[in-house]
Amino acid sequence: MxxxxxxxxxxxxxxxxxxxxxxxxxxxxxxxxxxxxxxxxxxxxxxxxxxxxxxxxxxxxxxxxxxxxxxxxxxxxxxxxxxxxxxxxxxxxxxxxxMPSDASGPPAAQVAPDAATCEACLDETTGGGGRRQGYAFTNCTHCGPRFTIVRNVPYDRPHTTMAGFAMCGDCAGEYADPADRRFHAQPVCCPACGPRLSLLSMDGSSLLTAGADPVAATARLLRGGAIVAIKGLGGYHLAVDATHPEAAARLRAAKHREDKPFALMVADLSEAAGIAEVEPAAARLLRHPARPIVLLPRRTRHPAHRIAEAVAPGCGELGLMLPYTPLHHLLLATLVRPLVMTSGNVSDEPIAYRDDDALTQLAGIADVTLTHDRPIHLRTDDSVARVVRGAPTLLRRSRGYVPRPVRLPIKLRRPVLGCGAALKNTFCLARGEFATLSHHVGDLTNAATYRAYTEGVGHFERLLGITPELVAHDLHPDYPSTAYALERDGVEAVGVQHHHAHIASCLAEHGEREPVIGVAFDGLGYGDDGTLWGGEILVADLAAYTRVGHLATVPMPGGAAAVREPWRMALSYLDALGGELPGVAVAQRHAHAWRPLREAVRAGVNAPLTSSAGRLFDAVAALLDLRDEVTYEGQAAIELEQVAQRGEVAGYPAEIAEDPVLTLRGADLVRAALTDRLAGVGTPQIAARFHAGVADLIVNACLLVRERHGLHTVALSGGVFQNTLLLGRTLDGLTLSGFRVLTHRQVPCNDGGLSLGQVAVAGARDRH
CATH class of the missing domain: 3.30.70.100 (Alpha-Beta Plaits)
Known part of the structure; x- marks a missing residue:
């Protein structure tokens, strides 16, 4: 300064x-x-x-x-x-x-993220005995809605969705009193002048008699097994009593969500610790003003609440969050049990946030809605995080963190828009030294989500006052975000390779400009040679990269079908090992399709080659009889990690061919796992040895790259590194080998961080 x-x-x-x-x-x-x-x-x-x-x-x-x-x-x-x-x-x-705010000039001020209810406001709401006792919208300058209600800057009440609520005399007095903590708090309100709750049937009619408490009525319905659509800060949640088996199962069926776990909201840390293992670092993360969903190991012995099986079927982790609005606190205090709080949508559609849309879109799922009359300007999903080696790590960066920018290690010559990927999409707008990632947008192949994406880009451009001159996009020609970039007029489009963007995202987060060894392991990304990459070793800085190694390629039988059906990848890897495979259960389960599909693979029919690490994990999960088909992205790999034995194990060995680039033989790991499987070795030990083998393979590849290029820093990125078992073993091996290791913390390692990397690459090239 x-x-x-x-x-x-x-x-x-x-x-x-x-x-x-x-x-x-x-x-x-x-x-x-x-x-x-x-x-x-x-x-x-x-x-x-x-x-x-x-x-x-x-x-x-x-x-x-x-x-x-x-x-x-x-x-x-x-x-x-x-x-x-x-x-x-x-x-x-x-x-x-x-002074009065000055709204002249182009917008450049940063808008604050939404923040969880502070202790002072919570005391007023739940035990103060004053005029805000029991009021669901209590806030002050230290907490409450910000990003989700702002329409423009400067951040003043007329520029927010609170503009329609005229302050009463008491609130106006607080707003004007320099000694009050609500002095110039833009969303300030009370029961006399602020938003009000309504409990409605899904046809929009009120369910309350005069003077009835909507929170108490909602709690009664939840205890009885109702599905309730609840309006929050960034959109609607679908809520059920997490201990009610029938309600949880009904919600899962209505959302068409077969297996993916639901998030839970618990009243406080004590209740969280009653159903999950909460270490001090996790407790701090749960209580962070952003109030993310935190993934925690499930308590298997003597849980305080019997969570319904349909909440997180077969999962060893629970996603927990603490209340972040007064409404949440009031409802949980009345209910006295955990709530499922999942996004208010049908699977893969954007979260509902407008009241009329919520009634329409959620009518086939929810029984009633607990809503209010404060508009939400921009939908924003909950953030998701976990603790890795004692440090918070974001897996989805959204409510509570957005729109806080990331400081870039370079100063951009021109404003840049990064358009992101197709799945887990975010976009990123940058000017000067600061890059602002968007909230989580989601799957752009869904038409409604794509509309939300284009609307979101426009809102951010107006809010931040940024008109991009460079528009960076993925190389994949079929990504909707690529099409969006190429259709924009008056801009220079810059294609950025998927895995280079992953590594650049990690570098940007850490303020790094110098070349590193980049390890980008994920599901699939379009390579610059037109093939499908996903297990890449790069030498990269922000502006450029060289592919110096990768997992050996294998066919993807049926193309995209192999992503949905991991047994196909088991076939591909087993076929690469040669010979007939008697006694292999996955082959027996799919005997009707195995031989003709293998013939198609060998003929090169609808079997594109891939170096994907994600598909390697899929193959082993199917080989171990864990998962033949998936219902959500990464499911097979998640289940493989969950069953793996914890503790130090010897990793399966795998060779690396050194010419012309390093080729990491993933098939060696499959062969070793198959040998143990046929010998009767237990699934937990095989899964653990496989994870350790992948980590050792990465470390050995980095050692070879260091010998050739003299680099001592490694950046790890890509969705596969959401796997904490793999990440931990890889970190230990690289650190013991003398490497400095960069991993993601504040930006997701998955495709949710890709747009930041695109911005960094395009901006760095623009300076050359």
Whole structure:
């Protein structure tokens, strides 16, 4: 931070201070006002489209304290990215005031993410006894809706979906009182003037009699097995009592969600610890203001609640989150049991967030809806995270984290849009040194999701004031995001290889510019040779890459069908080993299709070659009789990890051919697993040895690349590294071998982080 030079200890001086970052909607102006009053400074503070502007006048010593305190004592939700101070002529005008916001100029100010209810507001809501007792929309400058209600900047009430709620006298008094924590809190409200709850049937008619409590009525319905659509910050959830077997099973059937686990909301850390293993780092993550869903090991002995089997069938983990709105707190306190809180949609469609759409889209699923009249401006799903080696790691970056930007290791010459992938889509807009990833958008092959994507890009461009000149996209010609990029007028389109974008995303997150060994292991990505990559070893920086190694390619029998049916990949790998395969259960289960499909593979009919690590995991999962077909992305690999024996095991050996590039023989791992399977070795040990073998193969490949290229830093990216067993073994092996290792923390390693990498690559090339 650059502070202006103040020359005289006693004479008054005046400074123009500019603060950029997350400084709007977080109580920064009242904080500055109070600080200036404490230090007896004169001047003013205000919002504009770039951030916060301040003029402060007083003695040099007081100004020095003021500048330091702006950073050290800032409000809890504020983030300062830059602060500058420059001298101004002294005016001698007394007093310090908050100026009206200046909406002129292009938007550049950052909008704060939504934040969970703070302790002070929770006390008011659940036990304060004041006018907000039991009120579902209590908030202040330290908590409440932000990103999901903002329409434009500066962040002022008229630019939010609270514009239609005129403050009552009491709320207006709090809003205008510098000593109150609601001083200039834009969503401030109370039962007399703010949003109100409604409990409706799915035809839109009210279910409440006059004076009835909608929260208590909803709790009664949930205890009775009802499916309730509940309006939250970023959209609707579908909720059932998590201990009610019939309700959970009915919800799963209605959503057409066969196996994928549902998320749970629990009242507090104590309830979380009653059904899952909650280490201190996980407890901190659960209580983070973003309130993500946190994946935790399931408690198998003496759980406090008997969670219905249909909530997370066969899963060793539960996705838990704590309440993040007053409504959630009130409902859970009344229900006194965990809630399933899953996205309010039919599987693969975007989450419902408009009231009329929710009634229409969810009518075939929910029995009733607990809703309210505060509009949501932009749908935003819950974030998902887990703790890896004591550090929080985001798997889906959305509500609570978006739109907090990532600082790039380079300064962009022109504004850039990264269009992302087809699945787990996000987009990313960047200008200067900052890149803003979008909320989780989802599967763009769904028409409604694609519409939400295009609308979201437009909203972010207006909100951030960014008109991209470069539009970066994946090389895959069939991705909807690629088509979107190529159809935009007046921009320069830049194709970015999928796995280079993965590695660049990891580099950007860590502020790295120098070349690294990049290990990109995922499902499928379009290679620059037109084949399907997915198990890649690259030498890469932000601007360029060289493919120096990869998993040996194998056919994908039936093309895309092999993604849905892992038994096909077992056939492919087993066929690569040669010979007949008596006694192999997966071959027996699919005997009717095995021989003709093998002949098609050998003839090269509808069997594209792939180096995918994800498909290797699929093959072994089918070989071990865990999963022949999947109902959601990565299911076979997840189940393979879950059954693996924990603890140190010897990995299966696999060879690496060194010419012309490194070729990692994944088939060696399959052969070893098959040998153990036929010898009667248990599934947990085989799964563990396979994971260890993949990790050892990665480490050995990196050692060979280090010998050839002299690089000592490795970046790990791609969705396969969501596997904590593989990631941990790989980290240990690389670290013991003397490597510095970069992994994702604040940006997903899966395709949700791809758009950041696209921006970084396009921006770096644009500088050359």
């Amino acid at each position: 650059a502070y202006g030079v103040i020359a005289d200890e006693t004479a008054n001086e005046r400074l123009a201070v500019r603060v950029a970052g997350v400084v709007q909607g977080v109580g920064f102006r009242p904080f500055v006002y109070t600080l200036a009053q404490r230090l007896h400074l004169h001047g003013h503070v205000g919002n504009d489209t770039e951030g916060v502007f301040i003029e402060a006048e007083g003695p040099r010593a007081a100004l020095d304290v003021f500048l330091c305190a702006l950073d050290l004592e800032r409000p809890p939700l504020a983030v300062i990215d830059s602060m500058t101070a420059a001298p101004l002529p002294v005016t001698g005008a007394p007093g310090f005031s908050i």
